[in-house]
Amino acid sequence: MGPDLTFERAMAARCNGGPVAGLDEVGRGPWAGPVVACAVALPDPLDDFGGLPQAVFEALDDSKKLTEARREALFDPLSQAVSHAFGEASVQEIDDLNILQASLLAMRRALEGLPGPVCGALVDGNRDPNLGMPTELIVKGDGRSIAIAAASILAKVRRDRMMQALGMAFPGYGWERNMGYGTKEHQAGLATLGVTEHHRKSFAPIKARLQIGLNI
Template sequence: MNSPDFSLEALALAGGASRVAGVDEVGRGPLAGPVTAAAVILDPARIPAGLNDSKKLSAKRRIALAAEIRTVAQVSVAHASVEEIDEHNILRASHIAMERAVAALVPAPDYLLIDGNLIPRGLTLTSEAVVKGDGRSVSIAAASIVAKIERDAIMMDLAQQFPGYGWETNAGYPSKSHKEALQNLGVTPHHRRSFKPVHNILYQE
């Protein structure tokens, strides 16, 4: 599998764009915590070496890259809350987080590369949906790394407040120990009530 590169960004720049942002989210699958999105505009002359899909990197490498990305690129991060996930649905909430991340970028981008096959409806900028984008575009890969680091930090903090669910290691994903803790300790305010394992505990017959 090839590593992500700058070719999609270069095409957009050649077509008249001046600031191309990669956009990605993390946290659709967990039973607890927010969904987090990041938007990143890389400087073509200062692209960090080793950018890749955050899931393919070690935690240590992600942390180092996230710090470097923040030093050499324009970065913004945004979230959609558990309440918003339950009110809308996880797909729409992840799009809301993406829209917020793009809106907070300074200077504003004029072209977006968005991970996935859908463009959030609130985005009015010229946008391109890129399937498996974190493996194709360095800008999207950078966004995936920053979003994961930010969300993991939130879950580590919540793990201190609500011990026993293993959020410091599972980040809210439905691991065996997390699901057992749900049964034994109950549902916290940070659990997504619209997600089936949580819903079933709340509304057991």
């Protein structure tokens, strides 16, 4: 069973039928790059397909369960079908706040960026971002809620594209393939090239490399 509209409809009923947002973030684990969140407001949670084209609705799932090609193929039709906005927290903010608080900040920014108001929010995970509205926290929500699944796909593609661009600008770390995660290729790049401005200096492997004194 994939995601459905159960949570969206319950939240819509709770807040008198108004638009409901789904929020998710990507990029907590990588050693480099920002954390990116997305907020998605479905056109009509009470419609059979949430107001989405049926083919898009039926293709949605937790972004981690979809191939890169499938996520890319869904990005444009999904972007066109839903009201959405992205929010980011920079590497500096991750280092200043910690990765959890930076992730919650990115979610708040995404919600604030939506072009229209929503009356409630469905959030992936078990930490409340303090959105100032009725909020339901849903563990593994990207596999249970259509709005969160949509947000997870849009956020994942957005961040992957950012890391691919950074990989071209900073060759040698493999970011265009590993998206900033601590793969062997990334570790080899750190050992030979050092730490860049896009590395999370509060993360233990990067902090250890800085103590050696190798950075660019």
